[in-house]
Amino acid sequence: MSQPVNYNDRPWLDPEAEPFIKVQSVSKHFGDFTAVDSVDLEIYKGELFSLLGGSGCGKTTLLRMLAGFETPSSGSIVIDGVNMNNVPPYERPVNMMFQSYALFPHMTVENNVAYGLKRDGVARSEIDRRVADMLSMVELTQFAKRKPHQLSGGQRQRVALARALVKQPKVLLLDEPLGALDKRLRDQTQYELMNIQERLGVTFVVVTHDQEEAMTLSTRIAVMDAGRFMQIGTPTEIYEFPNSRLVAEFIGNANMFEGRVTENGPDHVAIEGKNPKCDFYIDHGMSIAEGTKVWIALRPEKIRISKEKPANGGINSVRGMVHDIGYLGGTSTYRVQVGDGHLVEITSTNQSRPKDVNPPIDWDEEVFLHWEPSSSVVLTK
Amino acid sequence: MSVPAETVLPAGQSLGFRLRRRLLYLVQHHWRGLVLVIPFGWLLIFFLAPFFIVLKISVAEAIIASPPFTPMIDWVSDGIMHVRIVIDNYAYLWEDDLYVNTYLNSIKISTISTILCLLLGYPIAYAIVRSSHTTKHILLMLIILPFWTSFLLRVYAWMGILADQGLINDFIRWLGYEPIRLLYTQTAVYIGIVYTYVPFMILPLYANMEKLDWELLEAAADLGARPMTTFFTITLPMTLPGIIAGSLLVFIPATGEYVIPDLLGGGNVLMIGRVLYNEFNANVDWPVASAVAIALLLVLVLPMMLYQHIQGKQVEGK
Numbered sequence: 001m002s003q004p005v006n007y008n009d010r011p012w013l014d015p016e017a018e019p020f021i022k023v024q025s026v027s028k029h030f031g032d033f034t035a036v037d038s039v040d041l042e043i044y045k046g047e048l049f050s051l052l053g054g055s056g057c058g059k060t061t062l063l064r065m066l067a068g069f070e071t072p073s074s075g076s077i078v079i080d081g082v083n084m085n086n087v088p089p090y091e092r093p094v095n096m097m098f099q100s101y102a103l104f105p106h107m108t109v110e111n112n113v114a115y116g117l118k119r120d121g122v123a124r125s126e127i128d129r130r131v132a133d134m135l136s137m138v139e140l141t142q143f144a145k146r147k148p149h150q151l152s153g154g155q156r157q158r159v160a161l162a163r164a165l166v167k168q169p170k171v172l173l174l175d176e177p178l179g180a181l182d183k184r185l186r187d188q189t190q191y192e193l194m195n196i197q198e199r200l201g202v203t204f205v206v207v208t209h210d211q212e213e214a215m216t217l218s219t220r221i222a223v224m225d226a227g228r229f230m231q232i233g234t235p236t237e238i239y240e241f242p243n244s245r246l247v248a249e250f251i252g253n254a255n256m257f258e259g260r261v262t263e264n265g266p267d268h269v270a271i272e273g274k275n276p277k278c279d280f281y282i283d284h285g286m287s288i289a290e291g292t293k294v295w296i297a298l299r300p301e302k303i304r305i306s307k308e309k310p311a312n313g314g315i316n317s318v319r320g321m322v323h324d325i326g327y328l329g330g331t332s333t334y335r336v337q338v339g340d341g342h343l344v345e346i347t348s349t350n351q352s353r354p355k356d357v358n359p360p361i362d363w364d365e366e367v368f369l370h371w372e373p374s375s376s377v378v379l380t381k
Numbered sequence: 382m383s384v385p386a387e388t389v390l391p392a393g394q395s396l397g398f399r400l401r402r403r404l405l406y407l408v409q410h411h412w413r414g415l416v417l418v419i420p421f422g423w424l425l426i427f428f429l430a431p432f433f434i435v436l437k438i439s440v441a442e443a444i445i446a447s448p449p450f451t452p453m454i455d456w457v458s459d460g461i462m463h464v465r466i467v468i469d470n471y472a473y474l475w476e477d478d479l480y481v482n483t484y485l486n487s488i489k490i491s492t493i494s495t496i497l498c499l500l501l502g503y504p505i506a507y508a509i510v511r512s513s514h515t516t517k518h519i520l521l522m523l524i525i526l527p528f529w530t531s532f533l534l535r536v537y538a539w540m541g542i543l544a545d546q547g548l549i550n551d552f553i554r555w556l557g558y559e560p561i562r563l564l565y566t567q568t569a570v571y572i573g574i575v576y577t578y579v580p581f582m583i584l585p586l587y588a589n590m591e592k593l594d595w596e597l598l599e600a601a602a603d604l605g606a607r608p609m610t611t612f613f614t615i616t617l618p619m620t621l622p623g624i625i626a627g628s629l630l631v632f633i634p635a636t637g638e639y640v641i642p643d644l645l646g647g648g649n650v651l652m653i654g655r656v657l658y659n660e661f662n663a664n665v666d667w668p669v670a671s672a673v674a675i676a677l678l679l680v681l682v683l684p685m686m687l688y689q690h691i692q693g694k695q696v697e698g699k
Binding site: 067068069088089090091094095096098100102103104105106115116119120163164167 | 594596597599600601602603604605606607610614615618619
């Protein structure tokens with residue numbers, strides 16, 4: 001912690017940085033339904049910020065309020081120092097890439113991209129130049145004269161991106177940008193998006209329900225549920241230190257154990273597990289009153305599985321029976337039954353070779369699971 | 382499944398059997414084509430046949446007889462056939478200012494009516510599409526409701542409203558102004574046509590707008606288009622097929638309209654339907670009347686072909 005922090009990559013840590021987008025206690029009600037419930041959010045310039053949550057969590061409503069398609073029922077949205085509450089969408093310094101892409105079907109690719117520039121009264125030659133630049137960036141130059149229905153899904157996605165970026169917005173809003181693409185194209189486009197964002201330095205706000213997408217793309221993620229933010233942080237923070245069961249379970253897989261704090265030491269806590277009955281010892285800084293009922297989250301890849309009993313005397317270790325093995329090529333997923341019917345998921349990389357002396361772990365075998373004192377996270381809500 | 386076309390039949394099988402076999406083959410292999418027999422048959426009996434009868438009469442001469450026109454084919458004697466085609470009727474239409482002017486007036490009235498229907502129908506259709514689910518159904522019902530009353534009755538009702546002693550003039554008098562002449566004027570004809578045909582504009586427009594992706598309008602706004610610009614660059618081009626369909630549904634019947642100009646326009650507004658009526662009934666000149674009808678058809682076929690062309694392009698576009 002003694003090294004100076006490089007704020008360029010993490011502006012949210014810089015106490016002097018001024019947030020670029022400020023969402024101040026914004027709520028949105030549709031009749032009786034509260035889509036967004038008094039949220040606060042600060043996004044900094046050049047960030048690639050993700051709003052992550054299941055359907056109906058309010059993430060799209062929040063994005064639409066940033067774009068100006070919905071007005072907040074209360075609270076205010078400030079972009080680059082200007083209160084946006086009474087600014088119509090066509091005067092906001094933001095552009096949006098729609099989930100459906102919303103390409104104009106009666107216009108060619110070229111005219112779709114040029115549409116925004118024409119509205120700003122940019123000179124014809126300037127429009128031609130910028131559209132050509134943008135199309136070459138998304139590698140669609142030879143498709144300039146085509147209509148959207150003559151393009152593939154991936155190509156349409158790139159037209160939508162080009163159309164939203166050509167006006168050089170201060171903020172680009174992306175609604176499920178990769179949602180309509182197949183897996184292979186998604187992975188590829190994901191990195192393209194990151195490169196473009198880095199190159200242009202535009203602030204991206206991405207709405208997604210796909211946690212993997214959010215993890216790869218984002219500088220920071222806000223996990224939303226029922227119109228509120230559950231946690232805001234970097235992908236690592238959210239994955240390694242989720243602040244609630246909901247976040248832990250939403251981001252990646254997590255094994256949950258119920259327990260009670262038995263010892264609250266200066267640099268560790270000890271917890272007695274309820275099912276399975278085992279002792280947890282956690283050594284990263286936290287302080288929880290003795291007797292508190294807590295949950296312990298343990299990521300599948302942080303558990304080691306072996307056929308030999310570990311030497312550490314039963315702490316952070318449990319015995320179980322292999323219930324299922326999922327072979328995924330590079331990794332294997334084991335589901336091990338511990339205690340009273342509780343299934344624990346373990347992921348381990350496959351390092352064994354066919355000619356190994358030790359036979360691999362098999363179905364219905366007795367195994368031992370163990371983990372490091374720093375591996376688990378204690379959750380109180 | 383398939384029955385070969387020419388099955389080798391054992392000798393001695395009856396003709397009836399072979400015929401049935403043949404029919405079965407036709408049904409099994411060409412049933413898709415057979416389905417088309419119904420619409421094509423319909424068109425043949427109720428459109429093409431009458432059309433040729435009228436065409437035939439239009440090239441005959443009027444005589445005082447029953448029927449009141451000369452036959453096309455005379456058998457002179459010894460198998461000599463005399464075919465008589467008179468194109469005088471068409472020349473007559475062209476030479477007489479009355480007919481040319483009536484055609485032009487009909488087209489003028491139906492064009493202006495179509496534009497008025499569009500200006501009135503477009504916002505109505507837009508409002509219906511944009512309203513909530515329940516309101517939408519009520520509004521659509523209200524558009525269709527007038528059709529439940531006789532058309533003639535509704536036109537008579539307008540006579541009562543527009544007459545010198547009618548509702549409107551009573552109101553004007555009550556306000557203390559001079560009454561105005563409405564009935565038996567061109568204005569009355571416009572009111573009647575727009576009133577009658579505006580649903581035919583609204584319904585195709587509604588059907589078209591219902592399919593419009595409203596996200597496109599948001600996308601346009603997002604890219605900096607003000608509402609007016611969005612309307613002219615996105616909404617209008619996207620609803621053009623609806624505008625064309627509605628316009629044709631108004632323009633075509635309005636051009637040949639007879640009842641409205643007769644009842645609301647009196648003798649002051651000449652439209653082609655009225656001329657046709659006069660030629661048939663007052664003058665008993667069936668050939669000229671038929672020529673008028675054929676010429677009208679030509680006038681109307683042109684916009685229809687235009688529509689077909691645009692629709693064809695639309696399908697191709699998808």
